Amino acid sequence: MFSPAKPLQPDIKVGFILLNHFTLISVAGLVESLRFAADASFSSQQIFCQWELMTWNNQPVTASCGMRMTPTTDLDLDRPWDYVVLAGGLLEETRSPPAGLVQLVQQLHARGITLITLCSGVFVAGHAGLLNGVRCAIHFTTRDEFRQRFPEAIPVIDQTYIADGGIISSPGGTTIDLAIDLIRRHCGTARADKVRQYLLAPDEKTKKPRAKKVSVAPAPPAYQNGLVSAAVEYMQQHLDSPAPLNDITAFLAVSPRQLNQAFIKHTGDTAVVYWRNLRLEQARKLMANSDLSVTEIANACGFADASHLIAWFRKQYGETPASFRRRRRETERLM
Numbered sequence: 001m002f003s004p005a006k007p008l009q010p011d012i013k014v015g016f017i018l019l020n021h022f023t024l025i026s027v028a029g030l031v032e033s034l035r036f037a038a039d040a041s042f043s044s045q046q047i048f049c050q051w052e053l054m055t056w057n058n059q060p061v062t063a064s065c066g067m068r069m070t071p072t073t074d075l076d077l078d079r080p081w082d083y084v085v086l087a088g089g090l091l092e093e094t095r096s097p098p099a100g101l102v103q104l105v106q107q108l109h110a111r112g113i114t115l116i117t118l119c120s121g122v123f124v125a126g127h128a129g130l131l132n133g134v135r136c137a138i139h140f141t142t143r144d145e146f147r148q149r150f151p152e153a154i155p156v157i158d159q160t161y162i163a164d165g166g167i168i169s170s171p172g173g174t175t176i177d178l179a180i181d182l183i184r185r186h187c188g189t190a191r192a193d194k195v196r197q198y199l200l201a202p203d204e205k206t207k208k209p210r211a212k213k214v215s216v217a218p219a220p221p222a223y224q225n226g227l228v229s230a231a232v233e234y235m236q237q238h239l240d241s242p243a244p245l246n247d248i249t250a251f252l253a254v255s256p257r258q259l260n261q262a263f264i265k266h267t268g269d270t271a272v273v274y275w276r277n278l279r280l281e282q283a284r285k286l287m288a289n290s291d292l293s294v295t296e297i298a299n300a301c302g303f304a305d306a307s308h309l310i311a312w313f314r315k316q317y318g319e320t321p322a323s324f325r326r327r328r329r330e331t332e333r334l335m
Contacts (some may be wrong), residue, residue, distance in 0.1 A: 004106050010047065010048055011186045012049050012083075012182065012187060014081065014257055015076070015081065015085065016051065016085045017093060018059045018071070019055075019063060020093045021091040022063055023089040026087065027118065029176045033183060036198050037194065038050075052072050053073075054071050054072070054209070055071050055073045057100075059071075081113055083113070084108050085118060086115060088122070088123065091142065094124055095123065095149075102127050102179075112166070114166045115130075115225075116167075117170065122136050122137075124179075126146070128152040129154065131167070134165035135154045136164070140157040143157055176201050180192050180195055182194075188289060189289075190323045227254065227258070228262050239302060279303065280316050281295050284317065284324065286300065287328075288324075
């Protein structure tokens with residue numbers, strides 16, 4: 001029934017698309033935070049966190065400070081990225097982005113991959129038509145032009161980042177807060193605290209009040225298809241239920257064939273596979289962040305029993321739930 005297990009999977013995978021004249025400090029804040037969280041020591045091994053620095057046309061780019069950057073790999077959007085970062089900078093490069101880049105961004109959003117826009121990268125998302133009714137954290141110096149170009153968007157200038165509509169927008173400057181919140185969500189509190197400590201970032205309880213943020217709390221991905229979005233929302237609300245797919249199709253008044261066709265087109269998976277993957281991701285979070293037993297987690301995530309969860313967990317992540325929890329806790333003890 002089960003194919004061979006996958007290799008051990010990282011907790012978070014981030015692809016960066018560097019636009020010409022991007023803001024170096026914003027990218028560095030994310031990359032350095034991922035680097036500190038990526039292994040148990042400080043060897044910069046991409047074990048728990050993985051990232052690549054790419055450009056949309058595979059050509060070198062220059063940061064706004066003049067530093068020349070060569071991509072670490074060719075553009076690869078077929079990898080299962082958790083986030084793709086559009087790293088912008090000077091407006092001259094994002095006012096009229098290339099049609100190929102705009103189409104690429106539209107495709108990523110349609111697949112449900114969360115986009116992170118840095119600095120003027122949000123202009124590219126606007127050109128892709130993704131910001132209608134969406135709150136965006138933008139730099140105060142670009143507010144007037146942003147409003148003129150994207151009147152349906154909702155610009156905000158007093159927040160360090162905002163997550164809305166499948167897009168996390170950051171106005172530029174330091175991105176360490178955003179990075180630490182992403183790491184806490186995907187890798188756990190211990191590794192987020194490690195990053196904060198080694199980057200000398202103030203603790204939330206002790207730092208002085210400043211610009212606000214809107215947390216990257218888990219939310220159903222935003223798909224450009226109403227049927228898929230409604231189904232995913234239903235799945236998110238019923239992770240603990242072993243209900244059959246027919247319950248969703250009855251709720252949405254569609255046939256299983258219609259639902260599966262929509263899911264395959266917009267997510268690449270059938271509805272059943274997508275729902276199971278949501279359950280497995282929830283089980284993984286509970287293994288990392290709770291003391292619940294495997295049986296309790298199986299029940300909380302809609303699996304028939306512990307054996308059912310263990311088999312699918314091993315296939316998806318390359319290890320058993322117990323092995324995953326043990327490895328995580330051994331890593332945290334080393335920090």
